[in-house]
Amino acid sequence: MAVSSDAACLGLHPGQKATDAMALVPELTTADAEPEADAQALAGLVDWCVRFSPAVAADAPDGLFLDISGVSHLWGGEAELMADFRDRLASNGLAFHLALADTPGAAWALAHFGRDGTIAPPGGQAELLKPLPPAALRLDPEAAAQIARLGLRRLGQLIDLPRAPLGRRFGQATLERLDQALGRATEALRFRRPPTPWTARLAFLEPISAPEDMARVTTDVTARLCARLEAENQGARRFEIAFHRADGKALPIAVGLALPGRDARRIARLLHPKVETVDPGFGIECVTICAYAVEPVSGRQIHIEAGLAPAVEDGLAPLIDRLANRLGPERVWRAAPVDSHVPERAVSRAAALGAAAAEARPWDPETPRPVRLFRQPEPLEAVTALLPDDPPRQFRWRGRTHVVRRAEGPERIGEEWWRREIGEVSVAHVRDYYRVEDAEGGRFWVFRAGPYGDPAAPPKWWLHGLFG
Amino acid sequence: MTRYAELQATSNFSFLRGASHPEELVMGAAALGIEAVGICDRNSLAGVVRAWREMRELKETGATVRALTGCRLDFADGTPSLLVYPTDREAYGRLTRLLTAGQMRSEKGECELHWEDFQAEAQGQLLLVVPPERLEASFEAQLRRIAGELPDVWLAAARRYGARDLKRLSHLAALAERSGAPMVATNDALYHGPERRPLQDVLTCIRETCTIAEAGLRLEANAERHLKPPAEMVRLFAKFPGVVARSAEIADRISFDLGQLKYEYPDEPVPSGKTAIQHLRDLSWAGADWRYPDGVPERVRATVAHELDLIEELKFPNYFLTVHDIVRHARDDLKILCQGRGSAANSCVCFCLGITAVDPTKEDQDLLFSRFISRNRGEPPDIDVDFEHERREEVMQYIYARYGRHRAAIVATVIHYRPRMAIRQVGKALGLTEDITAALAGTVWGSYGEGVPDEHIRQAGLNPDAPEIRRAAALAQELLGFPRHLSQHVGGYVLTQRRLDETVPIGNAAMKDRTFIEWDKDDIDAIGLMKVDILALGMLSALRKSFALLDPLDDGTVVTDVAHIPQGDKAVYEMLCQADSVGVFQVESRAQMSMLPRLKPRKFYDLVIEVAIVRPGPIQGNMVHPYLKRRNGIEPIDYPAPHPDHGDADELKGILGKTHGVPLFQEQAMRVAIVAAKFTDDEADRLRRSMATFRNVGTIGEHGLKFVRGMTVRGYDPEFAERCFKQIEGFGSYGFPESHAISFAILVYVSAWVKHHRPDAFLAGLLNSQPMGFYQPAQLVRDAREHGVDVRPPDVSFSDWDCTLEDKDDPRERLRPVRLGLRQIKGFKAADAEALMAARAAGADSIEAFARQGRLTRRALELLAEADAFRSLGFPRREALWAVKGLAGEWGAERDAPLLLRQSLKEAQVELPFMSAPQHVAEDYRTTSLSLKDHPVRFFREDLAARKIVPCLVLKTARDRRRLSVGGLVLVRQRPGTAQGVVFMTLEDETGIANIVVWRDVFEANRRLVMTTGFLVVHGQVQSVEGVVHVVAERFTDLSHRLSELREETDHPGREIKVRSKVSGALVRSRDFH
Amino acid sequence: MSDFRAIRAKIAAMESAERAHAGVLAFGCAAMDARLPGCGLPLGRWHEITGAGLEAEVSAAPAAFAALMAAPLAQRGEAVWVLRRDDLWAPGLAGLGFRPEKLIQVCARDEAEALAVMEDALATVGVSAVFGEVEAVDLTAGRRLQLACEKRGSTGFVIKRRPYGGTARKAAAGSVAATRWRVASAPSEPPAGEFGLGAPRFRVDLERCRGGRSGTWILQADQAYSWEAGDVAHPLRLVADLGDHELAAEKFAAAA
Structure with a gap:
């Protein structure tokens, strides 16, 4: 649970009941906690920090360690590095506390319990740590609470205690944390491995801008990435290629595949028509390609050996990729059932390839439905029908009168009342469907x-579809 | 005109399927001219009594609709569902046996049935086979088999306005033709009227745990599953002549009626060779001699004889014998305190049998015993028996042992949708986010209520005009009062002579080895089965524990029973008149405390009134003030009378005489309805019941009109009539009859007696029976200390698990010191206390010795140390904790395992920081919820004084209307449903308590503070009336954040450390009563 | 080297096998099959289906008939339906027994694109039937379709459909379609004792058939709107044989 700084100013605090908070601040907005998203965001931040030092470690749930040994000179010193770090974090709208010390433990303690921006002089953390509470040692909360209960509220008091009795009571772990903070013991951080996304890059000595050059480098860079995918038996569903222009702008284009693939020629062919739309400006210095939704795929050669059964990746998948990339993905689909009584909602467009969502039940074949459904039902005229719910005996549609010979119905479909103001919901809001034959x-x-x-407002009749 | 019977109606006892109450279905059927309606819930008969009762009541109005008792059987083995209608009592018994068997082999609320089970019980049942949605070839085979094996089989066919209804029906007709199971029309109703469709959809979503947007085809396509009149059914089935009329022919064949389940009481307690009434007579007269050792007064003799005759006439002797047997066993064999109450308990016979301690012949207890059982109602008598709450289980086991599980079972309690749950589930079904539904639900105070008012929605920060909020609120409102599931009643038992499972289905409870029947108390009443309420009462536990600590009385009596306490002690009444009643049964609440000085109880019957008057009935009926005025002689006592043409001018005097003409009890209200408004007994009874149920809002109005009209035509003042009816309305949901009030008043007196004479024993008894009552240990201790009790802290050298009385330091002292038990230490376990006591008995006298000999776990030792319980060994809190922690092996070793002690090591002395008094007090509260060292507020006194905040003590002498500010810890918050939004709070500081009244508008403006704050200053005006002092709140100041200061180190005042210290909510958690 | 040759031989074998596979799809009734070359609807070719009157615009009966006729093909592989108007409704196809989960729908922006998509789809491995709703197929386009059909043995169904409100274009002369059908709904007959509509019926004129003879029939989709739909060898059953197309037309005129 967390509160924004504005909320904190209004007196809200983590741990408060939502209702209490709302009673206090009626216009409060709340959002459900998303620990996974938080972890992901932290991982993203860790990756981003690589620009300062390759050695970054996440400290869940909301912190990170940056090992700047040997890199601070690049910024002109620790203070300068911290200032730059601060500026960049701030410009991203993040809230943070920074501290810099010899040891991770001391830095953690100062960042969490000390003044923001503290830089401990080399070997000088002990003095800075002394006024901090025991919780600054990253102790097990229960141990921290009991230490506090003994009246030991500051690390200074803890440091002054004889070690053996302290260790006996609060464990070796407590001593170790203390030592780690004071620099008497080392601490191994688990640095995050630099991200290894599926990416490839080509840089040019001279900026390029000719269309055929761009097409060629597209093919080349794609081939480079696909070779890697192939080597590891992987395929990807999405490729993004970016042309980095001399003026610093990057122009990305992307293609999607219905099934994970790594056929460089095919992918390049899908990319080429789009590459033509890229404006190279004063020239392209560099091109990068990234693959997303990477997953293992089996080699394709097997299918030719295996016999007659055509594999989707041989036929259908390239067809759909061609169509989707040419007409637009929204023009190629498979109809999927939607659980709804309302006819016009009963169908959704699913991806042409890929696992069918097994969520909805298939359409019930016993309920006859037309093969053509009009997007807008067409009004019928001159309908004669017996009350209260007999089928029409004849009707006129598009200028022609149809005499009904046989009919089925009514199939009564009520409104989806939850889409309407509750006060306006009525059992009269129904459609009575009939299947009629002229x-x-x-x-x-x-x-x-x-x-x-209501004799003044007789109900209207509509034609919604044709069975053929 | 074609006859029609709806044979397939699902009520809301098919949980989350049916969207109408059984009563509504019966009423709806009557209104539409449907001859009979069969409630067929899924594998359950839970709703049939309600339907049957509605039928009986409608009969009074001339309606002829029949409620048929049926059930829809859903099978686990693929057999198609069947609608079963037993034709006679025996067939009905077979059906309940079948359902019992199915439920007993399943989890709570489930019922697993197989075709073979049904085959065995099929005799005498009429069967309607329910065709599945999809008609496959296998169905025809099954239908043929069923129709081939059994004689009375029909095929139920419904029209649901699907695409091919007629095609399906002609298929079914052909199937029926081929298989010999004639087709019969039903409407497969899920609700009585089409306007229930949205609610039914919501129920579906709750059942399927999906939102309305996701529910799709799981919802019904339309609103057609409602009851339809015969003519409409004929039109719908026009192509299939005869199928509609056939339904009525089937109904004609059912002769079974729930009224045939006439009651049969167990005959166990009768010795052989005697009739039940003989035995009861013998026991009663023997009891009379025991009650009146100096000779049974003539008045008693006459009363007992009269009652016994009535009991014989109504065939209830077994009932009284059964209750007597249970009570006797509990008191004599198990030594458990118990006491009966209820209308039948007001009889002299019950007094003689020892079931109650109420002597109904006492002058001021002129009970209306002739009505202790209704001669006309045909309902069984009603006795509730309260037992010590900690030992009730033993009584329950006795009942099972005595009557067998096949004849004794707990009745059900129907758990209804209450506002919070309704809004939460409806909100979820409508796709509102968790947060919004929580906020909506959070605006509802307590579990009763009238839905969700707009202003509350606004306060939760939501817009009541937003369509989705309105939708949720409206549907939640509609869902209120729907049954959600069945649960076991707290202690209501039904006992029968023949197998119980041939009368009502029995199923498993959630608790292991518990079973309960499908019907609740009202159902049992309506049918006339025998029930006994075995209830748990904390005060009885506390009293027994207190009694055990009392010295013999002056006359040498050793007090072991309520009856041993001397009656009529003036000092006890004097104490109650002073509202000195903390801990006293029933009269310890704020409202009761403010009533005591006004009512000034001087005799027993005053206590009866005291108990009954602070109740929703009299309050809503606006009866309290008239009563007090008359009692205190401010207003003349007169009796409203009818016009002389219409009868005896004193007709109300007989009823209302002992309450000075003001009706205060449920019995009086009912009598007024009968005598003054000329209700019949049955009408009066129906009136009482229609109040108690959640529905029937319309019929309450009818009753009201009838009542007021009945009185006014006879010449009564309409205003008086209105007031009487208001009171009855109040009784409806919170009924409190005189018969209960009398039994409770006994406990009021007895507990007050113990409190007055022996507050030490009283405190120990109460503390040893926690949790119970209105106050927390801290307040009980405080009150005892104010009464001169020396209360001592829990300590390893002196404390047992329970609180004990220690020897007097000076034999001349009246009271003995109370040593708090180790049970006061939060988290400490009884078993550890036992071990510790054993170690102490074996001579343990050091921390190490306790640890070793008691084999106490590290956790137990730490709890003791943190609770400062090693002080007698010379170890104050911090030092003790340091020592305890030093005993052990490695930190991180299993905390709950006994310590493996090592050789004691020589250690460097460690000086721990000094612990200040406020810190000690804060720690005391944290570990034991109270502190004997000091009151937390005292540490802020200087500050408070500087802010001109006065101590609570000042209130005792403050003049009326003075403006002042008081501050303290919030002990209790209360918002009674009857007080129109007023909130009562109790604050406590080191000098006493302050009673705060927060009027509605002040509350609404300070909602959060009032609801959540632990340490509060109230600025307001004193209101002092008849010795009752309140502060009417105008403004508040929240001091909660200051409480954390108590914990701050004070030894280094220069270096304040306040980094990220979390604001602690409160030292004490208030008890909130909504 | 030898490996290479072996694979190449296999591929060649596969391709010829596919062509041989193309074969015919029998209706399962001798009266109809006898008029078709090879006793069934030729596969690996494309067919033309038209409607009359309003049906030329809404094209419901032709679409239903095409789906029914091709339903057995859709069991064997994927089907692609190329539309210009998005009014084909999958629940309706499902009721007829045509499995919509095997159908990829493509909405083309113009006539030329529709034909191009058809061609592309027909030439794709794993696609067994391709439907295209177009106004007309000229000779060139027809040949291209034919070539595409032959590549993999897929079968095409061109449903001729006029844009709403458009005037009839003159039918392109010299179509290369294997067959040309004219389809209209026909009155249904429910079995005795049942109410409502009977199984869907179509009046089907085989107007042109390369290597076969024209004819006119009333066909019924027996299993439509049941769970069994799609489980049979061919969903259409012959109800009445009205003989030669011309003959039938005369009969019809005489009857009217």
């Missing part, structure tokens, strides 16, 4: 909106 055999799906009742 004398020639034409089969129509018509409905009456609402029941008969």
Whole structure:
């Protein structure tokens, strides 16, 4: 749980009940805690910190260690490095406390319990640590609470105690934390490995700008990445290529695959039409490509050996990639069932390839539905029907009168009342659907909106679809 | 006109499926001209009594609708679902046996049935086979098999306005034709009227744990599953002649009616060779001799004889014998304190049998015993028995042992949707976020209520006009009062002579080895089964424990029972008149305390009134002030009378005489309805019951009209009539009858007697029975100390697990010191206390010795040290903790394992920082919830004084209307449902307590402070009336953050360390009563 | 080297096998199959289906018929349906027994794109049937479609559909379609004792058929709107044989 700084000013604090908080600040907005997202954000921040030092370690849930031994001179000193770090964090809108010390333990203690921005002089952390509470040692909370209960509220008091009795009572771990903070013991941090995304890069001595050059480097850089994917039996669903222009701008374009792939030629072919749209400006200095949604794929050669069964990645997947990249992905789909009684909501467009979502039940074939459904139902005229809910006997549609020979219905579909103001919900908000057949055999799906009742406003009739 | 019976109606006792109460279905059917309606809940008969009762009541109004008792059986083995209707009592017994068998082999709330189970019990049942949604070939085979094996089988066919209804129906018709199970029309109703569709959809979502947007095809497509009139059914089934009328023909064949389950009481307690009434007579007269050792007064003799005749006439002797047997066993064999109450308990027979301690012939206890059982109602008598709460389980086990599990079971309690749960679940179903539903639910105080008012929604920071909020609020409102599940009643037992499972289905409870029936107390009442309430009462535990610490009375009596306490002690009443009643049964609440000085109880019956008057009934009926005025002679006592043409001018005097003409008890209100408004007994009873149920808002109005009209036409003042009815309304939901008040008043007197004479024993008894009552240990201790009790802290050298009385330092002292038990230490376990006591008995006298000989765990020792319980060994708190921690092996070793002691090491002396008094007090509160060392507020006194905040003590002498400020810890917050939004708070400082009244508008403006703050200053005006002093709050100052200062180190004042110190909420957690 | 040759031989074998596979799809009734070359609907070719009157615009009966006729093919592989208007409704296809989960729908922006997509899809491994709703197929386009069909043995169904409100374009002369069908809904007949509509019926004119004879029939989709739909060898059943197309037309005129 956390509160923003504004909220803190209003007197809210973590641990408070949401309702109490709301009673205090009615216009409060709250969001559910997302520990996973937090962890992810922290990992992102750790990756970003690599620009200062390659040795970065995450300190969950909300901290990180940066080992700057041997790098601070690049900034002109520790203070300068910290200032730069501070500026960059601040410009990203992050809230933070910084401290710099000889040991991770001391830095942690100062960052959490000391003044923000403290830089402990080499070997001088002990004095700075003394006024801090025992909790600054990153102790097990229960041990910290009991130490406090003994009246030991400051590390100074703890440092002054004889070691053996202290260790006996609060464990070797407590002594170790103390030593780590004071620099008497070393601490191994678990540095995050630099990220190894699937990426490849080509830089040019002279900026390029000719379309054919751009197409060529696209092919080359794609081939380079795909070779790596191939070597590790991986494939990716998405490729992003970025052209870094001399003026510092990067122009990304992306293609998606229906199935994970690593066929460089195919991918390059999908990229080429888009590369043509890239404006090289004063020239491209460098091109990078990244692969996303990487997952293992088996080698394709097997299929030719295996016999006749065509594999999707041989036929369908490239077809869909071609179509989707040419017409736009929204123009290629598979119809998937949606759990809804309302006809126009019963279908969604699913990805043309890929695992079908097994969530919704398949359409019930026993409930007849037309093969053509009009996006806008078309009004019927001159409908004659018996009250209260008999099918129409005849109707006129697009200027032609149809005499109904056979009919089924009504199938009554109520409104989705939860989309309406509760006060306006009514059992009269129904559609009565009929499947009717005219004398020639034409089969129509018509409905009456609402029941008969008000003679002044007789219900309207509509044609919603055709069965053929 | 075609006849029609709806044979497939699902009530809301098919939890999360049906969206109407059984009563609504019956009423709806009556209104539509449907001849009969069969409630068929899924593998359950939980709703049938309600439907049946509604039918009986509608009959009074001339309706002829029948409520058929049926059940929908869903099978675990793929057999199609069946609607079963038993034709006679025997077939009904077979059905309940079947359901019992199915439920007993399943988890709570489930029922696993197989076709073979049904086959065995099929005789006499009419069967309607429910076709599945998808008609596959296998269904025809199953239908043929069922129809082939059993004689009375039909095929139920419904029209749901699906795409191909008629095609499906013609299929079913053909199936019916081929299999010999004729087709019959039903409407498979889920609710009585179509407007329930949204609610039914919400129920579906709750059941499927999805939101309404995700629910899709799990919802019904339309609102057609409601009851439909015969003509409409005929139209819908026009193509299938005869199928509608067939339903009524089936209904005609059912002769079973729940009224046939006439009650049969167990005949166990009767010795052979005697009839039950003979035995009861013998026991009663023997009891009379025991009660009146100096000779049974003639008045008593006559009363007992009269009552016994009535009991014989109504065939209730077994009932009294059964209750007597349970009470006798508990008191004589188990030595458990117990006491009966309830209408039948007011009888002289019960007094003689020792079931109650109320002598109904006492002058001021002129009980209405002739009505102790209703001659007309045909309902069984009602006795509740309270037992010590810690030992009730033993009594329950006795009942099972005595009557067998096949004949004794706990009745059900129907758990209804209450506002919080309703809004939470509806909100979730409608897709509101967790936070919004929590906020909405959080605006509801307590569990009763009238839904969610707009202003509360606004206060939760939400917009009541937002459609999704309105939707949630409206549907939650509709869901209120729906049954959610069945739970076992706290102590209501049903006992039968024949197998209970042939009367009502029995199922497993969540608790292991517990079973309970499907019906609740009202159902049992309606059917006339015998029930006994075995209830738990904390005060009885406390009293027994206190009694054990008392010295023999002056006359040598060793007090072991309530009856041993001398009656009529003036000093005891005097104490109560002073509102000195902390810890006293029933009259310790704020409201009671402020009533005591006004009512000034001087005799026993005053206590009865005291108990009953601070209740929603009299308060809502606005009866309290008139009563007090009359009692105190401010207002003349008169009795409203009817017009002389309409009867006896004194007709109300007989009823209301002992309450000065003001109706205070439920019995009086009912009598007024009968005598003054000319209700029949049945009408009066129906009135009482319709109040108690959640629904029927409409019928309450009807009753009200009838009541007021009944009185006014007879010449009563309409205003008086209105007031009477208001009171009845209040009784409805919180009914408190005189018969209960009398039994409670006995405990009021007895507990007050012990408090007055022996506050030491009283304190120990109360503390040893915690949790119970209104106050927390800290307040009980404080009160005892104010009464001169020397209370001593828990200490390893002196304390047992329980609180004990120590020897007097000076034999002339009246009271003995109370040594707090180790039970006061939070987290400390009884078993560790036992071990510690054993070690002490074996001579342990050091921390190490306790640890070694008691084999105490590290955790136990730390708890003792932190609670400062080693002080007698010379180890104050910090030093003790340091020492305890030094005993052990490595930190991180299993905390809960006994310490493996090493040779004691020579250690460097360590000087731990000095612990200040405030720190000690704060730690005392943390570890034992109280401190004998000091009161936390004292440390702020200087500060408070500087702010002109006066000590609570000042209130005792403060004049009325003075403005002042008091501050203290918040002990209790209360917002009674009857007080129209007023909140009562109790503050405590080192000098006493202050009673605060927060009027509604002040509360609304300071909602958070009032609801959450632990240390509060109240600025307001003194209101002092008849010795009752309140502060009416105007403003507040929150001092909660100051409490953390108590814990601060004071030895280094120069270096204040306040880094990230978390604001501690409160030292004491207030008890909040909503 | 020898490995290479072996693989190449295998591929060649596969390709020829596919072509041989193309074969025909029998309707399962002799009266119809006898009029078709090879006793069934030729596969690895493309077919033209048209509707009359309003159906030329809404094209419901032609679409339903095409789906029914191709349903067995859709069991064997993927199907692609190229649309210009997005009004094809999968629940309707499901009711007829055509599994929509095997169908990829593509909405083309113009006629030329629709034809290009058809061509691309027909030439794709694993695609067994391709439907295209277009206004007309000229000779060149027809040939290209044919070539695409032959590549993998896939079968094409061109549903001729006029844009709403558009005037009829003159049918391109000399279509290379293997067959040309004209389809209209026909009145249904429920079995005795049942209410409502019977199984869907179509009046089907085989107007042109390379290497076969024209004919006119009433066909019924027996299993439509049941859970069994799609489980049979061919969903269409012959109800009435009206003989030669011309003959039937005369009969019809005489009857009217």
